[in-house]
Amino acid sequence: MRITLGSGAATQVSSANSDQWYYWTDAWQQNEKKALKELNDGAYVEFDNINDALAWLNDPE
Template sequence: MPNVQERSQDKGMAKHVRLRSKGQVTIPNEILEQLDLTSNTNLKVTVVDGRIVLIPMIEIAKDQAWYWTETWQQDEKEAQQEIGRGMTSGPLAVEDALAWLEADE
């Protein structure tokens, strides 16, 4: 590979690759292994501050997608905050749970 000047100051685990026809690049094996990526891994491609960024993505089953909605994640965050502030009670006995449910009617 010819001498190529780096345009950024980030020296991390930088490796040089070449852009091939059809916009293809080969990600070095060291990086694939470090991130546990395989040939069928989906990657999100974006541009951040003039850099191409590849973000590994996972597939979520359709029947579990509701959990990852913005609304559900906000509710989860609020629940975790309430737990952290001690605003929850321990589990109820069956009789207590039934009485609580009947009281709300």
């Protein structure tokens, strides 16, 4: 399987992981870079337990 990226570059994805073609799209790669930057910048929330995490997720604010 061959995938052409938005930059015009092409990459080869083996048939073993061709079901993960989306990983190589520009949108996925841009979001991956954004997520790594947020992690490096400390822009995340840590929880001591699952109940605190669920409460945070369910908070409408």
